[in-house]
Amino acid sequence: MGLCRLDEPGTILEILQIRASDEPDGLLYSFLASPHTTTTLTYGQLLKKVKTFAGMLQERSGQHERAILVYPPGLDFIVALFGCMAAGLVPIPVYPRFGTRLERSLERIQHVATDADCRLILTTEQLLPEIGPNPSVNSLRFTCLATNDLSEAAGWDADLCLPEPESLAYLQYTSGSTKLPRGVKITHRNAVTNSAALCDCYSLDRESRFVVWIPPYHDMGLIIGIFLPLVAGFPVTLMAPYTFVQNPAIWLETMSQTHATGTVSPNFGYELCVRKMSDEAVARLDLSQWRVAMNGAEPVSPATMERFAGKFSPAGFRKSVFCPSYGLAEATLLVAASVGTEPQVRAFDRSLLESGCVQVCAENQDNARLLVGHGKPGPSIGLRIVNPATREACPDGQVGEIWVSGSGVAQGYQNKHELSRQIFQAYLADTGEGPFLRTGDLGFVLDGQLYIAGRIKDLIIVAGRKHFPEDLEQCVRESHPAFRGMPGAVFSVELEGQEEVVVLQKINRRLTAGVREEDLFRAVQRALSQDNIKADAIVLVKAGTIPRTTSGKVQRHQCRRDFLARKVKGWAQWMSPRFMRAVQKSPQVNRVLRMSQSG
Amino acid sequence: MSGDIVEKIPETVTSASIRSALMEWLVVHVASALEMSEEAIDAGRNLEDYGLDSMQAVGLTGDLQSWLGVEIPPTAIWDHATIESTCEFLIQLMPAYRSATNGAASGRAETKRRA
Numbered sequence: 037m038g039l040c041r042l043d044e045p046g047t048i049l050e051i052l053q054i055r056a057s058d059e060p061d062g063l064l065y066s067f068l069a070s071p072h073t074t075t076t077l078t079y080g081q082l083l084k085k086v087k088t089f090a091g092m093l094q095e096r097s098g099q100h101e102r103a104i105l106v107y108p109p110g111l112d113f114i115v116a117l118f119g120c121m122a123a124g125l126v127p128i129p130v131y132p133r134f135g136t137r138l139e140r141s142l143e144r145i146q147h148v149a150t151d152a153d154c155r156l157i158l159t160t161e162q163l164l165p166e167i168g169p170n171p172s173v174n175s176l177r178f179t180c181l182a183t184n185d186l187s188e189a190a191g192w193d194a195d196l197c198l199p200e201p202e203s204l205a206y207l208q209y210t211s212g213s214t215k216l217p218r219g220v221k222i223t224h225r226n227a228v229t230n231s232a233a234l235c236d237c238y239s240l241d242r243e244s245r246f247v248v249w250i251p252p253y254h255d256m257g258l259i260i261g262i263f264l265p266l267v268a269g270f271p272v273t274l275m276a277p278y279t280f281v282q283n284p285a286i287w288l289e290t291m292s293q294t295h296a297t298g299t300v301s302p303n304f305g306y307e308l309c310v311r312k313m314s315d316e317a318v319a320r321l322d323l324s325q326w327r328v329a330m331n332g333a334e335p336v337s338p339a340t341m342e343r344f345a346g347k348f349s350p351a352g353f354r355k356s357v358f359c360p361s362y363g364l365a366e367a368t369l370l371v372a373a374s375v376g377t378e379p380q381v382r383a384f385d386r387s388l389l390e391s392g393c394v395q396v397c398a399e400n401q402d403n404a405r406l407l408v409g410h411g412k413p414g415p416s417i418g419l420r421i422v423n424p425a426t427r428e429a430c431p432d433g434q435v436g437e438i439w440v441s442g443s444g445v446a447q448g449y450q451n452k453h454e455l456s457r458q459i460f461q462a463y464l465a466d467t468g469e470g471p472f473l474r475t476g477d478l479g480f481v482l483d484g485q486l487y488i489a490g491r492i493k494d495l496i497i498v499a500g501r502k503h504f505p506e507d508l509e510q511c512v513r514e515s516h517p518a519f520r521g522m523p524g525a526v527f528s529v530e531l532e533g534q535e536e537v538v539v540l541q542k543i544n545r546r547l548t549a550g551v552r553e554e555d556l557f558r559a560v561q562r563a564l565s566q567d568n569i570k571a572d573a574i575v576l577v578k579a580g581t582i583p584r585t586t587s588g589k590v591q592r593h594q595c596r597r598d599f600l601a602r603k604v605k606g607w608a609q610w611m612s613p614r615f616m617r618a619v620q621k622s623p624q625v626n627r628v629l630r631m632s633q634s635g
Numbered sequence: 636m637s638g639d640i641v642e643k644i645p646e647t648v649t650s651a652s653i654r655s656a657l658m659e660w661l662v663v664h665v666a667s668a669l670e671m672s673e674e675a676i677d678a679g680r681n682l683e684d685y686g687l688d689s690m691q692a693v694g695l696t697g698d699l700q701s702w703l704g705v706e707i708p709p710t711a712i713w714d715h716a717t718i719e720s721t722c723e724f725l726i727q728l729m730p731a732y733r734s735a736t737n738g739a740a741s742g743r744a745e746t747k748r749r750a
Binding site: 281282308312568 | 689
């Protein structure tokens with residue numbers, strides 16, 4: 037792997053400088069704007085644009101230290117990202133709007149800006165007229181600059197500001213909800229060493245070639261799509277997530293056309309290709325060059341991998357290409373991955389697993405839970421399975437919280453000192469070893485493979501984004517007068533390997549006279565859709581149904597158990613047909629969960 | 636992508652029948668994406684109320700593209716929120732498609748439309 041390791045590069049900008057001087061015409065980024073339009077950047081072009089951008093920023097951005105980046109996916113975003121770093125500003129990528137519904141994006145921008153104490157927004161000429169004059173933006177006294185055409189302007193050319201490796205490279209707001217965002221502080225060293233670890237772990241080199249549709253505002257899209265290709269020195273073709281979702285075939289067609297060797301997607305991306313692509317479309321593909329199919333950010337489904345491998349084997353796809361991968365923004369990205377062999381799928385006794393005990397069982401056993409091995413920790417990444425209550429390392433064969441150490445572990449959350457100390461500075465109680473990052477994920481190691489069993493926190497992960505149930509519960513509570521001030525619980529249950537969202541909400545019966553149940557259900561859906569979530573089951577519950585601690589905290593684990601055991605007493609309930617079907621098909625759940633759809 | 640939206644609708648081509656064909660397609664496919672019955676879908680209702688997310692909305696524009704053989708913006712359904720207004724938007728798009736094809740087929744469609 038000598039080729040992709042530069043001698044002690046401290047920052048991503050140094051790597052860009054070295055590559056641009058070694059091979060200015062080497063192709064780095066291609067962006068597929070439409071099936072017929074590709075724009076590209078070589079190392080040399082990128083460095084030139086970054087310098088111009090940085091010069092513009094130094095002249096026009098005043099005293100700002102951080103900048104929120106509001107860009108659609110594309111090369112302008114990449115130039116802005118590196119341009120900020122080169123001008124000595126910390127970039128904060130956020131999801132731009134999708135379509136014309138800018139208001140949601142603006143709400144998130146406001147919360148991020150407040151959390152990060154940032155008052156500079158960089159965006160495109162197209163978005164500026166909508167963002168700049170917006171009253172909610174104005175109220176925070178933002179400076180808004182459009183940059184795409186400015187970066188072409190002559191006269192600006194900065195010397196790169198080469199930051200220290202230990203300085204902050206960017207803030208990653210992937211977790212948390214709109215109202216309570218959490219910005220992970222990533223240093224240049226974090227970004228470079230985790231990219232180098234990815235390179236080693238997946239055996240990537242200068243001959244590699246990737247296609248990535250994950251949005252660059254997500255840790256996975258940013259690291260795999262943007263940093264990794266630069267650090268490893270291979271070309272990547274990027275596209276917007278909606279380009280892929282509209283026509284999933286375009287992902288694999290682009291891989292086929294560019295002879296790509298690797299890509300990354302959450303499980304649903306692979307599933308979408310299985311569902312949407314015709315056999316004729318598969319027959320036109322050549323996927324024989326494909327070596328690395330990272331699958332991460334949401335639970336990896338053995339059934340999806342099976343179906344995908346079956347469907348695309350005529351095009352030369354092999355199942356051993358699948359790399360179930362585990363990572364999180366708090367560790368920059370990579371923690372562990374299974375590489376180079378067919379993923380290990382093993383069956384475990386579900387009820388024993390829930391009580392923390394690892395017991396392999398037969399796949400056809402009634403309560404078998406199939407889990408996929410996520411391989412070994414990446415190079416220079418440490419991993420411990422820890423009893424979260426005692427903070428002592430778990431003996432083999434026990435489920436515990438996954439604790440991580442190594443140079444990828446971030447510096448904490450922006451503006452959250454106590455929380456950062458708890459999560460990023462954990463020490464083993466018995467040996468004092470540390471510090472470790474507490475991931476909040478439950479897992480175990482068996483025969484050298486890491487398995488992910490669940491989560492301690494009641495986090496809900498939908499399409500790779502993490503949501504805190506407290507926030508979702510608050511959204512639901514505010515969505516209808518009959519819910520206001522009433523307790524509720526939002527949690528997820530796993531059915532057929534898919535995470536399904538369940539909402540229990542107490543209603544104020546004095547305010548529901550003449551209100552149709554349907555309208556209450558819709559109020560819930562509308563509230564959740566602000567965070568791009570939909571409920572698969574909603575129960576409007578009776579008093580005393582939502583268990584709480586003596587201090588009034590909702591006990592979601594108990595709610596989930598009650599729900600699965602059909603102990604929840606409701607006035608009305610609704611389930612999506614998909615949920616109903618999954619329930620009927622799943623014998624294990626069916627035994628305990630036979631609920632009828634409400635009329 | 637090639638073709639004319641009108642070509643896909645074999646009945647006597649009037650704007651009313653185009654509208655009803657598009658409406659029917661949207662109701663059937665939205666219902667299928669949501670796994671609901673077609674009767675339960677109200678074309679004037681915000682699709683988010685039924686739990687349609689942006690990803691499903693984008694996915695449906697892809698299916699629309701394959702059906703109509705013309706490019707549809709990925710935001711088409713998400714931005715227009717209801718089946719009715721999506722349908723109006725698609726009809727608005729049609730003259731653009733017709734002039735873009737600029738051939739015998741589009742001339743024929745135009746004539747039929749006036750008839």
